[in-house]
Amino acid sequence: MSAAAATEATLTSQEYIKHHLTNLTVGEGFWSWNLDSLGWAVFLGLVFLTIFRSVAKKATPGVPGKLQCAVEMVVEFVDGSDKDTFHGKNDLIAPLALTIFVWILLMNAMDWVPVDLIPWLISLATGMDMADIYMKPVPTADLSTTLALAGGVFILIIYYSIKVKGFGGFMKELYTQPFGHWSLYPVNFLLEVVTLLARPLSLALRLFGNLYAGELIFLLIATLGLYQLPLHFIWAVFHLLVIPLQAFIFMMLTIVYLSLAHEDH
Template identity: 55%
Template sequence: MASGTITSSEYISHHLTNLTFGNHPENGWSFAHSAVEAAEMGFWAINVDTMLWSLGLGILFLWLFRKVAKNVTAGVPNGTQNFIESIVEFVDDNVKGIFHYKNAVIAPLALTIFVWIFLMNTMDLVPVDWIPYVAGQMGIHFMKVVPTTDVNATLGMAFSVFGLIVYYSIKQKGFGGFFAELAFNPLGKWLLPFNLFLEVVGLLAKPVSLALRLFGNMYAGEMIFILIALLPFWLQWILSVPWAIFHILVITLQAFIFMVLTIVYLAMAHDDH
């Protein structure tokens, strides 16, 4: 991009390519200088920008909530404390309304999921050229700042939830009970192979749908911002501001859906019927 004029397709490809580090067949361990190089690195490649921004925003979340918790007052709260308390109360109400078992992990997990995903989604509201331009001036070829537009990140979160689903299913029902739940529903023991196929597919569909729903919505939103950035400058402001306002609903809704479905799936894992 620093060399001058680029085509629209090159511009889009650049903004959709992660800063990837991995083992390239020809260059050894290095950062990818093109989308093709990134693809050729295969499984052992790591998207550095996804890790950087997701961990950074996670640390921001922990620091802010810990700071408010340490300085909480019983009297009239300040604006930050009031805002944090409203988020905690909102998440707590959703957990109590869906999850009717005793488990100290669920509410903190739901709070973490909601706030962390919301913060990652919110990075989509930063103008698409600002941070990549600064990174380019520092010699960094690519810089995607929205971790949830990377399917690796959304799948990582979804499979973590899936691990908890399996763990609590076995913990609450035993391995035999968990297997029976998969093998004997919905058509009874005489159609065990068919039941097992249906239930295993349904079980595996949970993390996949969680990941792809979040990824698809955020990726589409980012793509629209990139396409708007290709338009004349005066038209960008006319279109980007309304879309950004609407997108606030999208980023909040996607964090909420991921949180609620996590609570629902873990409640189902605790059910013994």
């Protein structure tokens, strides 16, 4: 679907890209809500839960079907990654890792949807002009989504750090490392707090940066009109690596950070 057809020749290339990078938002400032990111994130989360629950209820010990086989492969892959990386005892980590991996994978996969397809369908259904439709279908290309995911991980890091080590042990870990001398405790505390805060921030920015850049390049390719198809195909094939890799990295770093939170030195 060409950019010219999508915009009905009313938008320049710059306006077209800016339009597609604008969320459907209500509210103002800090309390604004990106309804498209929230809606797609919730929808894809429900898709994940529905599929995995259905497979779990219908699982057979005999020869599995294709869907059951695919789900079992994903579960075994995540479970193996958890056992190799997490050295504590916590029954929450493996299900959490599975949820993070599959949910982020599905949200990232929305990057494969042609940029004009969903607005075009909305236009057909409602009669609205496509220039008036704001819809970003890739939740992980929205910094609000990735910060929320990383924030949830950060809360778990703090919770388990205090639960396993106690509040005193957690604070002692912050001000006694890496330098053991008492005179350097303030320096230690500053360094450790910065390191602690950098973990969720790096998680959020890494995922957002990769998906936002990928979406931006798809939009640049779409501005080529009828000549976009070969480049669109090549970039979509490249995303066969990018989309699962970013979900895997987020999952593995989550496991690593929670494993560190469970280590009581």
